[in-house]
Amino acid sequence: MEDIKYVFEVEKDDFVRAGETSSKIKKTLRELGIDSSIIRKISIATYEAEMNIVIHSLGGEIVLEITPGTIKITASDRGPGIADVELAMKEGYSTASDRVREMGFGAGMGLPNMKKCSDRFCVTSSEGKGTYIVIEVDLKAGE
Amino acid sequence: MNEKYFHSVVLNEDRCVGCTSCLKVCPTEAIRLKEGKARIIGEKCIDCGECIRICPNHAKSAVTDNIGILKKYKYTIAIPSLVLYGQFRSNVGINEMLTAVKKVGFDEVYEASIGTEIITNVVKNHMLKDNKIKRPIINSTCPATLRLIQIRFPELLPNIADIETPIEIAARLAKVETAKKTGFSMDEIGVVFISPCTARMTSSRNPLGIEKSYIDGVLSMKDVYGMMLRNLNNGKVDVMTRSTKESLLWPITGGQGEPLGIENYLAVDGINEVIKVLEEIEMDKLDGLEFFEGMACVGGCVGGPLTIENPFIARSRMKALSKGLPNSAAGEEEIKVQIEMYKEGFIRLTEPIEPRAVMRLDDDISKSIKKMEMIKEMLKDLPGIDCGVCGAPTCKAFAEDIVKGNNRDEVCMVKSMKSFNNGKA
Numbered sequence: 001m002e003d004i005k006y007v008f009e010v011e012k013d014d015f016v017r018a019g020e021t022s023s024k025i026k027k028t029l030r031e032l033g034i035d036s037s038i039i040r041k042i043s044i045a046t047y048e049a050e051m052n053i054v055i056h057s058l059g060g061e062i063v064l065e066i067t068p069g070t071i072k073i074t075a076s077d078r079g080p081g082i083a084d085v086e087l088a089m090k091e092g093y094s095t096a097s098d099r100v101r102e103m104g105f106g107a108g109m110g111l112p113n114m115k116k117c118s119d120r121f122c123v124t125s126s127e128g129k130g131t132y133i134v135i136e137v138d139l140k141a142g143e
Numbered sequence: 144m145n146e147k148y149f150h151s152v153v154l155n156e157d158r159c160v161g162c163t164s165c166l167k168v169c170p171t172e173a174i175r176l177k178e179g180k181a182r183i184i185g186e187k188c189i190d191c192g193e194c195i196r197i198c199p200n201h202a203k204s205a206v207t208d209n210i211g212i213l214k215k216y217k218y219t220i221a222i223p224s225l226v227l228y229g230q231f232r233s234n235v236g237i238n239e240m241l242t243a244v245k246k247v248g249f250d251e252v253y254e255a256s257i258g259t260e261i262i263t264n265v266v267k268n269h270m271l272k273d274n275k276i277k278r279p280i281i282n283s284t285c286p287a288t289l290r291l292i293q294i295r296f297p298e299l300l301p302n303i304a305d306i307e308t309p310i311e312i313a314a315r316l317a318k319v320e321t322a323k324k325t326g327f328s329m330d331e332i333g334v335v336f337i338s339p340c341t342a343r344m345t346s347s348r349n350p351l352g353i354e355k356s357y358i359d360g361v362l363s364m365k366d367v368y369g370m371m372l373r374n375l376n377n378g379k380v381d382v383m384t385r386s387t388k389e390s391l392l393w394p395i396t397g398g399q400g401e402p403l404g405i406e407n408y409l410a411v412d413g414i415n416e417v418i419k420v421l422e423e424i425e426m427d428k429l430d431g432l433e434f435f436e437g438m439a440c441v442g443g444c445v446g447g448p449l450t451i452e453n454p455f456i457a458r459s460r461m462k463a464l465s466k467g468l469p470n471s472a473a474g475e476e477e478i479k480v481q482i483e484m485y486k487e488g489f490i491r492l493t494e495p496i497e498p499r500a501v502m503r504l505d506d507d508i509s510k511s512i513k514k515m516e517m518i519k520e521m522l523k524d525l526p527g528i529d530c531g532v533c534g535a536p537t538c539k540a541f542a543e544d545i546v547k548g549n550n551r552d553e554v555c556m557v558k559s560m561k562s563f564n565n566g567k568a
Contacts, residue, residue, distance in 0.1 A: 003512070004512045004515055004516055004519075022426075023422065026422075028515070030295075030502050030503070031502055031503060031504050031511070031515065031543075032503065032504065032508060032511040032512060032515060033500060033503030033504065033505065033506065033508060033511050034508070036297040036298045036498065037298060039298075040298045040425060040426075043425070043426055044426050044427060047426055047428075066512060068508050068509045068512065139508070
């Protein structure tokens, strides 16, 4: 089976380049001929993951892996981690700074949105080390 | 001619020197140099006209009909794009312009204003009041934007307002009215659009969202301009304009959103900016947006590739002309009739606008993945400076063409040049 894997570095606080990774991933999926509704889900989830790395972490990477059956996004970062994952999964909960909120981010929808957009979603975090998120979306049968 | 991929944009081979300018501005990477000439890939072209605008040698132009088309009909009606009003010096009035159009050889001139009024009324009083209609509602008036959405944003196709363009609406009303008035059959009446727009030309031949256009011919505004100039200041002027302030501002970016009386609309012009904002909309980033007006040309239709005047000058003239016109004032009854017309399908997009997945590498995903791996490998070996010398707009496009089997001859010249080694061995 042919698989494909792309690794993208994401830097902290780089709001100018923020969003580039999710754009590139979206473009890749379009070229592969993935169904557009799936592309949309993946790009929304990836964008949220990317912004989380930019806003909250010390930097990290996003990995895109595609097999003929599944698309998998792994977002991992170095940073403070999430103290209470369960709380962070609640819509509206955010630890973003005022500066970030002024820029229109930090509405506390990141993790819930990622979950909504994925078929399988997993977040693990250890305080003081970083966060590791896996988002998987299945390709519909027959595609 | 392959009608499936009919495009109004064509190449004059004698004039093309193979300079690569158009390669770089094409928003869908639809141009390749082959044997030194900039050829268009039919399935990717959205007729935006960027290549016509940039070509220093005027090698790219648009196929339109010629004035001889008037002979085919017993009764002819001209519908000039409203943008026409911005093409002449400020001392020329709208009625003088319309009279000059008529003298070109038409039996009647019909203004597109009625179409703009109807669209505003239907969107404002019907679509925006129906919460089941997907938001943001995207304007259907820019055919290049529509074709762009088909190719790059298929998820947004359901957001497109399913109403015809002002020109098509005007054409329908004009033809029906004239048939009643004159007794001529529909086939005997020729409706000719005077167009600033290459994509509109394509759409009259290959309509999007409707079965058949009521527009029988399209003349380029550039061609009609000269004929009109000779007719200006020449005899009696017929008073025929029914335009309103709003209709004159309509073809200028923001002119569609503004009269809707809502705060949450967004008007964007220039094909690359339209792409960027559609990306945001597709990612659900623009919360609460009700209406999106995306215009491929800078300035809106005033920036169309077949216009004469600079879009900013044309815009300023149209704004000045609009000051002397009445406000639109359709009564409740009139609006009701217009909404009925829409509901009955007379001015509605009744055919589905299908996605066109021309960006994909292969129909089979496993094969696509294999091809993408090959492209990835090839890119490691290419200089990545996107010079266009090989004939493809970018190194990636070069690799894609090879993998897709569309390019068997070309090589990367730059790779062999020491000065461009880019640190690679």
